[in-house]
Amino acid sequence: MIFNLTTVSPSVVSAAMGSSRATSPVAATDSVSSPAAAAPAAVSVTLGQATTSAEAQTYSMPSRTAPATVWEQRPDDEISSLMASNIAYRSPGSRFYGLGAAMLERFAAEAVDFSQSATVQKTSVANPGTGVSALQTAMQSQLHTDADNQITLSIRTASGATVELRLGSQDEGLAVQVKVSGAELTEAERAALVQLSGAFQEAIDGLGAVPPRLALKGLAVFDPAVLSSVDFKARIETDDKGAIDAVEFHADARSRSVSATGPSGTVKVDVDVSNPAILGNAAQQAQAMARYLQQFDAAGSRGRGDTALVEMFKDAFTQMNSDYGVTAPVEGRAAPGVLALNAGDHSLLSGLADFSASMVQASEASNPMRPEELDTFSYQVSQSTSVMGRDPRNRTIHQEQQAQLSASYHRPLSPELSLFLTLAKESQFYEYIEIDDEAKVSTDVAYKDGVRIDASVEQSARQSTRVQRYLMGKLESDTTFPSDATRVADVRALLKTVEQAQRSRDPEDARRRDQALATAASLAVLPDDPAALKRRVDTTPS
Template sequence: MRPSSVVSLGNVTVDVQAETYSRNGQLPGHGPINAWESGSDDAVTKAISTNFPALPRGTGFSGLGATLIEQFAKSGTDISQSALSTSSSRTQSPAELKVQQALLHSKADNLVSLTVKTASGKTVTFSLASQSAGLAVQAKVDGGALSAAELKEVAKLGEAFQDAIDGLAAQPPKLELSKLTQFDSSVLASVDLSGKLKVSNTDDLTLAFHADSQGRTTRMSSPAGEVNLSVDLKNAGILGNAKQQAIALKSYLAQFDKAQARGKADADLMAMFKDAFSAMNSNYPQGAKAPAPLTRSAADQGLLTGLADFKASISQAASSPNPARPGETDTFAYGISQKTRIGGNDLSNRTIDQVQRSSLKASFHQGLDGGKPPAFDTRRESQNYLYVQVDDKASSAANITYKDGFLTNASVDQSASQNTRTQRYEMARLVKDSVVPNEATSHRDYLVLLEYAAREGKSAKGADETILKDALANMHQWALLQDDPSALPG
């Protein structure tokens, strides 16, 4: 008979058949005691058995989230399983084991859970837990059994759940959230992911993600810093087509790269921010009704980004690398947002205002040549460096106005400022303190172009059609936020 599990204990491998479990779930033998919560021989139990030797070096979650959801989707019934290893030679009572198992499920060092609410009001929660001597999973349903359609949609989240888990456990961590937004909102009302992974004796990485048809949020905190994002999906009318959204997303990601380079941000933390921003602004809800027209002409919406309104920020944990001047901290804080306001009662009398803003505050140390800073200590010889402080702001405000059925305004106002303060120290003495400001503003009026597009767009042929398409494409590009003053026309 094949063993139901293979568990590595130090340098000893023990094969144990299901029939040899004692009444309290213990496996026989000397040394560490392995106790199972359930005597099941299912896919989840086998996955736990396979992953258990990874503890405590890893979380033990490899493939486990996907396996848990797959097994649940086949039956729709609750699942609870755990494995514990102790160094005690004393046989523990069933009551003692039950307490340990409950603590493992709820108070372990590493906890990840996925909560799915259906449109019919039911809730299913999948949870994984691990610590140095234990690994556990649960699937619990509230509100009644899931229908076949609901189970099918939940099953699709298995890969998404596992990708998110693997991302958090990776080195460096990643935010793999894009597949968690790809659910049918006519079947599932919301998806929530929460996680806490122990990354050191004193520090945790935490994540809270939520998605429904009305909005999305992501909050991540780690020793490196914090990432916060929210997306408002209630105003579906401002959403553009896939091409328009892709162009806007690419533009934003490029600006994040520039902000990272200018403020010397942690590359891994910025990568998490970019991944989360992309996930939150892709795969907008399926199953929703088509939004009502926003303007009288589809071309007008080229003045908008095409993305849903959002607010996003990233802040790096501050550090004081120079013991001689602890007040000189290395910091990075970047925020970006989009807000759209629609006024008026109908398409003939309507105003649309969309404002994008960004801000960057950063400070960092560099060598006198602009490269890496020296190895600081309190000696004067180590005090040869540059201390740089960055303070940037940018905004883009688009306005579309209709009055009595006529387009009366279509414009974009932009501004960008970059201020850089550089302090130069030589042998611990401040020898230069300079501030370099750089700012610009721009106003563009697209009324004539959009009037022509509304009047001649459908009949334009050949070269005229090409020129019109290029002009409208350029209009959208220039409506996007621009954080570099030198890129704005005078």
């Protein structure tokens, strides 16, 4: 008698038993149980004469802790293979690796519904069960609709179809789902979906990065003649370290918006792209964006805003104001009914699309002796523009930009000291600061019978800082430091210089034109503070 003891891996065992399993295929809708990637090796015992592998008796070594993977349907496709790899080698928060792109890339070959889930069953691999229990069914449903980490992409097409993609992940498993409803997708629509695959995966990977980040710019770039709208939603289980708990994003031909929430607070940005006439060129937009980002940093510094919150706000603002997909109409070549603006008009505008944006930090009561003294930070900024008139020779332009900062915080009496507030009077040496700031700029331009009759810019800024000083828990002083200023500039002469220079070929006139445009543009921005408005600006062309 001959004893032959060999150890083989699960994949080898599967291959060895392939001939018998092949005779009983699993239907596409059947549930399938399979050992997880870390399943133990199997032992093949041969008694007597040598036999072929197909005749070998193969057994799995029993284990009470090795998990088994229960599949919603037979895992014989590329997405299921990717899911199996992600479950085996990635944490629940990073199991969406590559899946978003793969789900949209499916539309290059087919446009049918797809659903797959893999749940990890903490049972013996030797006997994982042959059916799907009620508990497993409930887990599959939860993974599709209410998992700890849930991502949804919903796309409406020009033909009226709706494409919805769902991804869910948690400790117990992973699920993906694709549904198409409303209409049959055209070839152009399927191609547009595939083109969004990289942007979808980038948005997913951004939320799973360390630290997490918003990466939504690519989802806003699509042909509105093919796709009507794109909506992205995510809910992520986080660890409170600069995290992003939830995101909602929307984009269509007229608007785009994002709302993101994390432990530090909430940011919101809404952008109106329905008025291309007010958009500036790339250089003007870049300059406006850089200035706004500087002001956001300044507001965060003055109000002691959470650094992660300010950075998330800057990311959201930048991405929503990138690549609008439309350009401003050219004067003299604009479509009928469109009031195109000239270079002088544009110099008095920001160059950005209209928007409304805010960041609000989660408040904190850091002084147990006075819980009513909250540490807060709230910042709102917006722009609204109107271009009206019966024709290009008789039109009016009005643009208003404004920003508001409201904040409060505790600080030690000296920068060299640390602050640790308790119920003990000995800890109550501090200052409680309350900030209330506002800045505005209003631009007005008017034409009558082709003649510019008004071109003015009004800037205003107000700051208020209240300082309450406490010694041993007793209020020693309460002082408010107010400051405000307003400046109004008539820039008709500057814009006249621009028009005259445009009709000249003299290099010196071109220099005067550029200088006049730069001066006008410097006036039509939100002021940094009241002190900035008290400095004189020469609006006389040189």
